[in-house]
Amino acid sequence: MKIGFFALTIISKKLRIPSVSRSLFLLVSVSKVLCGVVQIMQDETKESTNCQSTKKRKKFGRLHEVRKKLRLQSHEMGPDCKCRKKCFETLKEEVRKEILRHFNLLLTEDEQNLYLCGLISLVPVATRRPRQPEESAKLRDATFFYIIRAKINDRIEEVSVCRTAFMSIHGITKSKVEHLVRSLKMTGIAPKNKRGKHNTRPRKLSPEVLNIIHDHIKSFPNRSSHYGLRDSLKIYLSEDLNMKKMHKLFEEVHPQVKISYETYRTVLERDFNISFGYPRTDTCSTCDQFMAKKRVLLAEKLNKRDNETKKIERLIEKIELENTVHKSQAEQFYIRKKASKLESKKSKEIEAICFDFSKNLPAPNLSTNDVYYKRQLSIYAFNIHILGNSQSVFYVYPEFVGKKGSDDVASLIHHFVYNFLDEKVKSLYLFCDSCTGQNKNFTIFVSCIIWLT
Template sequence: MVTHKFKMEAAAGSSKGSCDINAILSELSSDSSDSDCFDDDINDPDFSLQKEMEDSTNINSSTSENEEDHSRIDPQNKYIPMKTSRKRKRKLNKQQRKKLARNSGLEYTTKKGTVIQARNVPGASCKCAKKCFERIGEGLIQSINKSFWNIGDFNRQNAYLFGCLRLEPVKRRYTGNEISRRNNTVRYSVIKDGRSTDVCKVAFLSIHGLQHNRGRVENIQSKMRTGATTPPDDRRGKHKNRPHAYSEEDVQLVKKHIEGIPKYKSHYSRKDNGDKFYVSMEYSIHSCYNHYKDEYCPDIKANPVSFDKYHRIFIEDFNISFKLPKSDTCPTCDSHEIELMAARNDNNMEKLKQINVQKELHLRKAQAGQDNLKVQTERAVLDKEIHVITFDLQRALPTPKLSTGPMFYKRKLWTYNFSIHPCNSSPGHFFVWDETVASRGSDEIGSCLLKYFEDHDIRGIS
C-alpha cells in the first residue's frame, strides 16, 4: 500500500466579517505601487526563459526601486523578520579559524608556517615601586586576561583598551627646551572592586597579554592625542587595491538578471514561507548562469562574472528554490498578478490601482474564511452539539509510482483520495478509488460526503 502526505483545505464557510471595498480603497489610495512585483509562470511548462525574462524586466525593476519590508507579525503580535535569502550557515574556513584564534589569543600558524604562541596568559610581573601585581591580585589578573581575550573581536578589544587609557597634562619636565616632544602623560587603569585602579604600563600590558604587542596600545594612544573620541577601526584588508574585484555595476547586472527569472509564490502557505519564491524545476542555477553568460551579457555588451560570484549572489541575496511549493497556487492570485504585469507594462495607474484593490479584497476574504474556520473549530471542541469538518480531494496519485525507465514512460493508473477531517477529533476519513471505478466529479464527492454522514450519526447536531 502506498502512503503519502496530504494537506487539508479549509471548507469554504460563511464569514460574519465583511470586507468593505471603500475601506480598502482608502488604504491603497496613498500608494498603489506597494504590491509585490514578481512574475508568475502559472502552470505552463513550455515557457521560454528568454521571453519571460523580457516580459518581467519592467515588473522587477519597479520592485527594486522601493525597499520592501521583509517582516511579518505572527498571531501573538510578535515581530518575525522575513528570510530574504537561503544562505546557510557555513563553517569557518582555514583563514577565518586562524583569525579567530589570533583575536582570541590562542596559538596559531601563519601562512609562512611560523607558529605564534598563545597570548591569553598574563605576562611577567612588573618590578615598579607601585607593586601593581600585588595590588591587583593574581585571581583578578587571570580574570581580566581571560575576559579580554574571550571578546574575540579586534575592534571590540580596542574599544575596551581605549576606555582603560586616559591622557593627562605633563606634571614635570626633564628638559630645558620650551618645545618638548611629550605633551601628555598616559594613565593606565583596570577595574578592581568596581573602581578604576591605576597601574604602570608594563603591568597593564602584562595583565592583558600584550607585552609583545606594544604597538597596538601605542597606536590607540596616538589616536587619542589627535582628539579621537573612539578607537580606530581595524582597516587591515579593507583597502581598495583589488584590480580583479567586480564592480558594483557588475553585481547589479547579476541581480537584475536574477530578478527577471520567472518565479511565483505559494498561496496557501504564505504564512509559513511568504518570503520564498519558486522557479520551475526544469531550471537550475547552472542553467540560469548559462543564460546570463551566453545570452543576457552579449545582448547588453557586458562582461559576465564568474559562476562562483553568480552563485553567491543567488544564494545570499535571494530566497529562491528550484522546486514545487508545498501547496498549489491560487488561480485568482495568479490572474491578479498577470493583470498587474500588463497594467505596469502599459503604465496604466488607474487599472493598477483597481487590480490592487481586487487583490487585497480577495486576500482579506480568504483570511476571513480561515479565521471563521478557526472560530468554528474552537466552538466544536467545546460544544459537542456542533460538528465541523474540512474536506479536500488530494492530488491524483499515479499507480504504481516507479522511476524505472520502461515504467516511467508508460501510462499510469490514476488513484484518487478524498479526505474528510472532523475538526473536533483527531482521526481522519479517506475515500480511495481509481479511475476505473469512478471519476472525480461532483457526484463522486457528494457520494463520499453522504457515506460519511450515514456512518456518523449527526442528527440534531448543527
C-alpha cells in the same frame, strides 16, 4: 470500528501535501475499490546521488562568526609582573578577574581598543639622559603611563601599574600595546579595525557584469507565493530548472562574459530569494477576482481627473480590505490544522488527517517528442497524511479502474478509517480543500454519518 465523535473541517484553502519522492511504497489489495494502497514512512536518510558537487571555501557564516567572537572574548590572564611596584599584590585576584571578565564582555575589537586607550596616558619626556651621542641615540617621543580602573573597597580607584601588569591583567600581547601606543602618538585616538575594508579586490565583479547576471536571472518566468497575509519577497522558478542549468544557459546567451559556476551561484544566493518548484499549480478564485478588479481600477485611475481618483482610491481600499479579511479567514485553516496536530500528538484518542489528490502521473513517463501528440494513460494518486505521526497512506490506481469523484473519495477514506486508523481514536479531524466535486458535497457528509454509526 466505533467512533464517538467526528469533526469535519472544510476550509476554502488548498492543502500542502508533503513530498514523497523518497518514500517506500507498499501495495495492498483493496476490496470494493480496485486500487493499490501505499503506506509511506518518512525516510530521514538522504539518497546518495551521482551529481558532481564543487567545493567552496567558507568565508562567511555562523561558524566563522563564532570563531571571531571566541577569539575576541577569550582573553586569559598572564603571569605576575614581579616588578618593584608590586602591581599584582596591590590588585587582589578577585579584582583582576572582575577586570578581565568585563573586558571580555566587550563585543567588538573597536570597543576593546577604545577601553584600553582610555587607560593609557601620553605625556612629554621630562628628562633625557642618552648614553650615546644624540645623533645616533634613539630618543623616545613620549612617555606612557598605564592605569587600572577598578572597584576597591566599595569605590572606584585608579591604580598605576607597569606595562607588563597591564598586559597580563587584560590578557593581551606586547604587539597589541605597541599598536595602541603607535595610534595614540600619531592620531591621538584609539585605532579602528580596518580588516576587510580595503578596495584592493582585483577579482571583484564589475557593475556591468553584475547587471548582466541580474538581468539573466530575472528573465526566467517566476511566481510568488499565493497565500499569506504578509507579502513575501521569495519567488519560485520552474521545477525543471536548477543552478547548473541556469549557468549553462547564461554561458550560451553571454559567451563573451566569462563567469564561473561558483560566482553565478553566489550572486543568485546573495542577491535573490529563489526556490525551484512552483508552490501552487492553481490559485484561489476569490483572490484572482480581487487582483483583477484592482488592476482595472489602477488602470482607470491613470486616465481620471483628481476629483474622480479619490472615488477610485476608496474602491481600491475597500477591495484590499475585503481581500485581507478573506486571507485572514483562510489563515484559520492552518491555525486549526496546527492545533489539531498538537492535540493528536498528545492523545491517542484524537487524530487529524488531511487528504487530497496529487498530480496525475502519465504512463509511460517518456520525454520523447511523439509522446506530446499521443494519448497517455493517467495514474491517480490519493494521499491521506496522518498529522499525529507524520505518516502517509497513498492510494494509487489507473484511470480505467476509478475516477476522481466524490464516490471514489468516500470509498478511499472509508478504507482508511477501517484499516489504518487506530482503534483507540475517538475524535477525528479531517482537513481538505473545498472542491465540490470531490470533498465538499452531500456524499462525503453522508459517509461521515455512516462512519459514526
